[in-house]
């Protein structure tokens with residue numbers, strides 16, 4: 001990084017980060033890659049752009065099973081889009097039956113490790129059998145096509161089985177991360193009008209067992225639409241079972257037949273809804289479809305993760321998040337891949353659990369989040385150095401921008417400088433990965449998600465909706481439709497149109513800011529609402545944070561704006577340091593460091609040390625909460641249902657400078 005501050009006006013977002021390191025893939029990686037040449041990418045990209053319908057029609061025919069062929073490829077009427085209209089397919093069929101028919105029934109689908117250390121392995125044939133039995137069990141409880149099934153379960157194979165069983169019979173799943181409160185479950189159940197609840201007697205987390213069923217019992221008191229609750233025995237807790245309502249999973253499947261043909265479903269049938277927190281107000285149920293979503297996750301998995309039959313793919317996300325839906329379950333299984341699924345915490349029994357898992361199972365592809373990487377850095381390199389990570393050949397990140405110094409650590413310590421890193425940018429709404437390096441061909445730059453996948457046409461505009469120049473930040477939109485795009489917000493068409501389709505007419509508004517550099521690479525600059533406006537210069541949070549994280553004492557940083565009479569906004573930063581007690585001089589040192597790395601404009605006005613930052617369940621820093629704290633607000637009048645640890649808020653409020 002240099003101290004270039006760029007030309008900024010009040011309308012554009014200043015680009016202050018200059019990352020010049022470039023890492024091309026090794027010849028060895030390129031030679032074996034699925035996409036092995038720049039011309040192959042260019043050809044795919046151009047075909048998808050110039051003949052969108054032909055491109056997706058060919059892929060849909062070759063990659064999915066069709067009970068009934070589609071009649072049209074893409075249609076749009078107002079805000080209602082349809083892909084592969086007139087056709088019928090089934091997500092579970094494409095994930096299971098298709099492979100068994102192709103002779104792959106004995107291939108391992110899921111290798112599972114529980115937090116206490118048990119292991120299970122399910123072949124495609126076994127997974128198929130379990131899914132069919134559970135689907136029949138759901139039917140016996142009255143579940144029909146179009147009904148909503150609410151899932152609040154630990155990361156066990158049964159969670160994936162439940163999801164696949166739903167889509168097999170056209171029931172719509174709504175997975176709720178098994179850490180949400182009873183209140184949050186009830187809100188989501190009521191919004192979705194869920195008919196069935198799935199849960200377990202408890203789950204393992206850092207050696208303790210947490211009572212999921214008790215939380216669900218609370219939630220069901222306020223979920224009048226839920227008729228039955230199916231309970232998986234996981235930890236052996238005593239749980240009260242309500243007669244007529246509750247049924248044990250094992251009892252349900254015991255009598256169920258293993259014969260359950262997949263229901264042919266319309267391409268546009270809703271496959272699932274997934275609640276994601278809006279910036280204010282109530283969470284929204286993002287709605288995805290059957291055929292378009294299936295094709296998008298299958299294809300993006302194949303392109304981005306360069307998957308080969310002898311790979312072992314491990315995505316460390318939870319299935320309660322879109323990353324788990326798309327890259328633990330539907331993307332990999334559509335490709336007949338073998339996935340590793342881990343139930344518990346990364347620091348149980350010790351901070352080396354991930355590296356231990358990789359060594360023992362010989363994981364070849366690791367997909368994790370920047371928040372985890374920053375925690376690993378903080379915990380210390382010795383946990384990594386104890387283990388043989390030579391099985392790894394490819395690394396990925398998702399969820400937030402990755403600070404270049406964290407990227408370098410991942411590259412050196414985990415990737416042994418030999419593994420390409422795919423920094424994948426996408427959203428719950430996009431269904432699957434939108435921008436990412438292709439590991440065999442794209443030279444990577446730390447902190448950049450590089451280029452769009454075939455079919456994706458990004459557009460960056462300023463407040464006047466004009467396309468911005470090279471290296472100018474602006475609002476990131478997607479100009480063309482793609483098969484995996486969200487089809488709506490459950491029960492709220494108005495909010496759907498208003499939020500995504502109104503501000504930049506004709507384009508999908510992502511809500512993120514981004515810039516494109518002179519090489520055509522994209523850099524995500526954070527959420528539009530998070531921009532800090534200092535004396536008319538609009539600064540993105542990630543750049544200030546990356547400068548702080550590049551200081552050796554800093555583990556994590558969050559930058560927010562707070563009202564300032566003179567400058568419009570002042571910069572407040574919240575910093576976690578690697579050592580226990582930060583010396584007071586460190587504040588001045590950090591200010592000087594930012595001045596050197598970025599320039600005087602970005603120097604924080606106040607710095608607070610904290611031992612944790614408020615985060616969502618998926619690990620994203622919640623800057624909007626920090627904004628309120630920095631502004632000195634007592635009441636947090638926002639949706640905090642996704643916040644991982646409420647106690648952090650209280651601590652931060654008391655921790656004034």
Ligand code: 7RM
Pocket residue numbers: 276322323397398399400401402423424425426427428429449510511512524526527618
């Ligand atoms: C997959 C997921 C979406 C938001 C998105 C961004 C941020 C995600 C990256 C990223 C920079 C990335 N879905 N985001 N990936 N920012 N670089 N590689 O995260 O719906 O939970 O969040 O996450 O702000 O809009 S999500």
